[in-house]
Amino acid sequence: MTHHPRQAATFMVLAMLIIGLIDNYVAVIARDVSLWQFQFMRACMGLPLLGLVAFLGFGTLRPLRLWAVLVRNGFIAVGMLFYFGALAVMPIAQALAGLFTAPIFILLISVFVFGEKVGALRIFAVMFGFAGIVVVLGPGNGALTVVNFLPVFGGLFYAMGSVATQRLCANESTIAMLAGLFSLQGLIGLCALGLLALLQPVAPHGPEGFLLRGLVWPVGLTWGLIGVQAVGSLIGVGFLIRAYQSGEPSFVAVFEYSVFIFGPLFAYILLGQAVTISQAIGIAMIAVAGSVIALRSDP
Template sequence: MASTTTVPALKADRPLLGIAFMLAAGLLFTLLDTAVKWLTQSYSPVQVVWARYAGHMLVLGGYLLILGWPRCREIMASVESLPGQFVRGLLLLAASTFAFLAFRELPLLQVYVINFSSPLLVTLLAIPLLSERVTAARGIAVAVGFVGVVIAVGPVDWRAQPAALLPFGMALCFALYQLATRRFGRNDHPLASLFYAGLAGALVSSLVVPFFWSPVALGDTPLFLLVGTLGAISQLGLIMAMRCAPASLVSPFLYLQIVWATVSGYLVFGDVPLLETYLGAVLIIGAGIFLATRKR
């Protein structure tokens, strides 16, 4: 992960297409996380994590079977670094675990606001890890975004509410995952990247889920299946976004999840955000728009 090797460029970056993929991924992530929060009220987050990756592999495996063996072999042969792909998968698994634990204890929007530091971290970490250049103006925008995160989170008694620390672990792991996608998966076929990320998560979570398993009610089965399906599709959107444009450009568009999370949290769970959450969001979204539109 600490490599500073320059990523081989595609024929040409397509920033608008990358932004579109990231917007779609953000909406799908919110739908996924809403379903996860609902399930973790009744089931262990570890069991839900396993369902997310098991469903991921079922959906993707079925699609690969439709493509046929010759095409699958061609796709899997596109991988330049198999260890790098598994690193991606483990980072995504870690981010998912932090997130699912947080969703059980915290409002959806609160988790998201803290996780909004992830695109800021991507912009900063892309400098040493991907050799991407960030101007002084973009650096200031990142700082403004972090100020917005602090305002939106507000005062928190960490000793009384240690679960509030979980989204910070999610943010760091997810930032590293995005950078690993850019570093190891940019020239690999998206389906290969999706497969190996899901495989790493499925293998590791399958080893531990027996210790956290509880019987699944028949009525909850469709929701468990939905978690796996949304997990696969949303990750494909993220992979395509990173393939089409620089990480420091497309990542800030995940900030729009604040809209989806506000609506979902209110309609499904009755969560009403505080005023400071919106004030912080203004700075966060403003910084994201600046980073996305400012010439590098």
Template sequence: MQSVQSAPPRQRPIYALGLRLMAALVLSTLFMLVKFTAESGVRFPEILFWRQFPTIMLVLGWLAARGQLHRLKTKRLPVHARRALLGLTGMVFTFGAPLLMPLAESTALGFTTPVFAVILSVLLLKERVGAVRWLAVALGFAGVVIIAQPGHAVISPLAASVGLGAGFMVALISIQVRDLGRTDEPLSIVFWFAAISTPLLLIALPFFYTPHSAWQWFLLLSGGALGLLGQLLLTAALRYGQVASVVVMDYSSLVWATLYGWLLWGDLPSTATFLGAPVIIAAGAVIAWREHLLHRRSTPATASGGE
């Protein structure tokens, strides 16, 4: 991974936790809105386009009005491009999962992010991982099996795969965003993600566009605004806090997903979800706790040490 030497931002762990908690609420609302918008007749590729395009206009307009366009300057455009491609792929999974299953189930499968983060730390960062975190990984996937119940058609294999793909992509993207946050501010990271991914979505737009009602336009533009706010909160949380520490706040999104699912679709989590979700959450909490301990004990020279 490309690295640029720069003074890292001052860590503010409590502030980072608060930002991530707000992000969980905003993004839960966004996923609900995506599901609602798709069911109103808007096609999925166009939902993705309008999730990104308003970000460009809003960020440019706000910075131009303040005479601060220089804040978008970056020396790491190739890294931003890689993050944009990963982010676009991640959006397909994270927005696709709620369309294929109830909100609570898709949210619970998304909690596998810390589990995948451990695996990625071994594959990409060559970290040594000991018994505690490997047991947590096994526990997390046991929770997935409980929720999905393979062979019982509770959740289709496609839906389960997309839900797990969302958890994997968020873990991968978090590593990328954390690296970018060392040198670029959150507004710049969010802007370049939208600026690079929107032209790719624009190519597909003519094949999927349909006329919309005023209500559908409201849903699309609201999704874009919520997406911008959610990305700013997520990126800022990763700038001021460790990934392993702030990710525990994501579990609050299950409350919002359950509430939205019940109010709008009459869905309540299945018994399997009530049993499996705490198992996945427990696995993520163990991983976060262990990462926190390792971070406190480590120095920059020993931070990649084992369990």
């Protein structure tokens, strides 16, 4: 297979540019609707687009092994729930740092579940990365709570989904996996909205009500933001997949960390979120650890 490093790097940086931009909209969406309504509406917008892409001949919606795709998408869907939930209550720099602990968890899963051998350098990278997690998620004047670790839980489940992608879904169509993920996320959102309609909990105003808020209608300009998020997700993931198809995975993975530039940059421009020195140090530690793990593929 021929590799095109420059092309792969370009695709990955474009993917991270788009994702770093659109994920900032989740914090704005959280002010008006719930996580569950966001997931449901995003699926309703994204699935027809995937159907059109399949109709034009760019892939198939039919999975080879439905159960494998369901397992993989189940892990990813749960991971995204934690990540999107974190975006509503913390700066995107912290949420991204938690999500991008996934390479660390992938290595741990490979060692403790599949018995792979790991050298001293990657063991040190894992410890260095976890130290970076504590630094970037540190609460400052308060104590660490479960909320601080929401994006880390997202990274854990995302890592499990990544392992399942490699071991169970290597030959699956990208469009089939995306359609399955959007469908599952939409179904989870719809079921949660139904449960909230029965329980009718009191949801705080603003982002704090992201998890407890029921169906809100009409949603005004939030329609547009969710639409941008849906379309941007499809394009960004498309570029990400093309990046891994164009270059060596260990080389391409390093460029994923460019999201730590774009995400906080757009957060500062759009939302006025600033990155503290300690957060920047922690992000750098996690990025270095993930890059070492990706590049040092031998034991």
